[in-house]
Amino acid sequence: MQNTPKMTRKEHCNKCSCVTNHYVESSFRQTHYHPECDELYTDEVCYIVSCCGCKTTSFVCISTWSEEPSEPQHEIYPPRTLRKEPGWTSRLGSAHKKLLREVYIALGNDCLSLAAMGIRSIVDAYITEKVGDCGTFTKGMDALLANGHITQKMKEILEIVVDCGNAAIHRQFNPEPEAITLLLDTVELLLHQDIIGPKVNAIKAEIPPRPAKKKKA
Ligand SMILES: [Zn+2]
Structure with a gap:
């Protein structure tokens, strides 16, 4: 039986110092509702990814606030290092x-x-x-x-x-x-x-x- 190829997505890799293709090793979705109003919520899609080149692992969270659906927030851990520390x-x-x-x-x-x-x-x-x-x-x-x-x-x-x-x-x-x-x-x-x-x-x-x-x- 042939293995299903892993999904990939483009993310910044701190080790490669650029955006690279990453394998999605795992993912999940969760919704956080406002404590006083069920119509307001934050939808989160989270990924554990590994750089296809250097194998560095990162955690990516894309969260969307229900009132601003066109402005999803993208966070990655560890944070992006735009400039490497000497x-x-x-x-x-x-x-x-x-x-x-x-x-x-x-x-x-x-x-x-x-x-x-x-x-x-x-x-x-x-x-x-x-x-x-x-x-x-x-x-x-x-x-x-x-x-x-x-x-x-x-x-x-x-x-x-x-x-x-x-x-x-x-x-x-x-x-x-x-x-x-x-x-x-x-x-x-x-x-x-x-x-x-x-x-x-x-x-x-x-x-x-x-x-x-x-x-x-
Ligand atoms: Zn890399």
Whole structure:
């Protein structure tokens, strides 16, 4: 007897970093009725899927609210990672690592304002770690510059990063994904220098010294 071929559907695969065909390993449907009105309900269709390429397993839930039948919500677990977290982040201190991870999760769920706020928080945490609580962001940035943690150019860029986060918090600013990517590039650059600095210093210690100049006869 021939086996029925598995159903497939297209979903984002975090490992392949793109939309791929997924086998539907299992599926079910359930309806959640409003506690006070049987005419209002959420219809859920859930799938356990595995990427046809790399076999990564995900859980997909498509829910439709009876009042908005043309706008089904699509959720996938683990959340989509639109941008892969670099391997070196595992070597960050726990505070920065946790914040950065939450920014990636916000990004993966299209929560761009939250991501901008999180990126701003990373800059705050960096200031506190390097120069302590300076009272205001401006004083903190000045202290970072005065103590050689950042250059004047980086200070100017970080001021834009923080302003973007402030606008997301106070002015309903919802940045585009490209803008968030640039902000993330900036804070990653800031944090990465602390990771590579000691390694580069170790290389410096291994470089043979220049031979002494011969004195002219
Ligand atoms: Zn895959």
